[in-house]
Amino acid sequence: MAKRSSGITLQQLTYYIEVAAEGSISAAADLLYVAQPTMSAAMKELESRVGRDLLLRSARGVTLTEDGVEFLGYARQVVEQVALLEQRYLGRPPSRRLLGVSTQHYSFAVDALVRMVKATSAAEYEFSLRETRTWDIIEDVRTLRSELGILYRNDFNRNVIDKLLRDSGLSFRPLFVAEPHIFISRKNPLASRSRVTLADLADVPRLTFDQGANNSFYFAEEILSTLSSAQEIRVSDRATIFNLMIGLDGYTISTGIISDDLDPEIVAIPLDADERIEIGWIGHSAIPLTEQAQRYLAELRAVVAGFGVTLLG
Secondary structure: OOOOOOOOOHHHHHHHHHHHHHOOHHHHHHHOOOOHHHHHHHHHHHHHHHOOOOEEEEOOEEEEOHHHHHHHHHHHHHHHHHHHHHHHHOOOOOOOEEEEEEEOOOHHHHHHHHHHHHHOOOOOEEEEEEEOOHHHHHHHHHOOOOOEEEEEEOOOOHHHHHHHHHHOOEEEEEEEEEOOEEEEEOOOHHHHOOOEOOHHHOOOOEEEEOOHHHOOHHHOOOOOOOOOOOOEEEEOOHHHHHHHHHHHOOEEEEOOOOOOOOOOOEEEEEEOOOOOEEEEEEEEOOOOOOHHHHHHHHHHHHHHHOOOOOEOO
């Protein structure tokens, strides 16, 4: 790298944030109406000024180095704070709101985003909510594609998940602990039960979320994943799993928190099992959360509290 020089400009930080988001210098240049050579030169100058490689360049685009991931977190903080200063003291309109969240398939995570969008005062915003696989959630947060991840731990997967998070520079913050429930259609014969047992489910199709190439029991989204099932269907999205609950009277195991507004045909029935489900959020250990991430977590906690669940922390 070239010798470090003094001074980092706000423009460079803005350019860098867009390059990281797009994974491409040319795509970021197009979005910001900047010539591609100008954007490329700005990124090289930024790296020179900080004295570190921030981007790994290839024919397919750019990815962030380990230093680049950490730098992005601080860059976002600076740009956000400048926008707040300009809004308060220069009378500028609220800036475009940005936030990325990756999560396992939880309706309360969607509810929280709905509430956040309704409450925003910004004329423009860009929020992303990715319901995806456990491994991908961790990778999204590690690379700062998403600022927050939402997933669960229990006694079975805790050591594996915690080690992976440590190795990725991430940490897990608990939100609440839930007793296991099954999600089923309102028309399912089990829907009239006050509780169900594993024996009750022996002849019922089990529905689980596919984990792709990382289809280890430790990355399963459902507890009791090591138990065999005579009838099992793996799916990739929440809409499909709910359709199969209705069409095949199948079930999946989750937290028991489900939105009547978003999922009116599905009910939660307590499952007799000794397992507990610890839901939490993950983020970079050394990078403070942006204001938007803090707002989302506040909405998330409010949604969960509305179901009578005791919050942790």
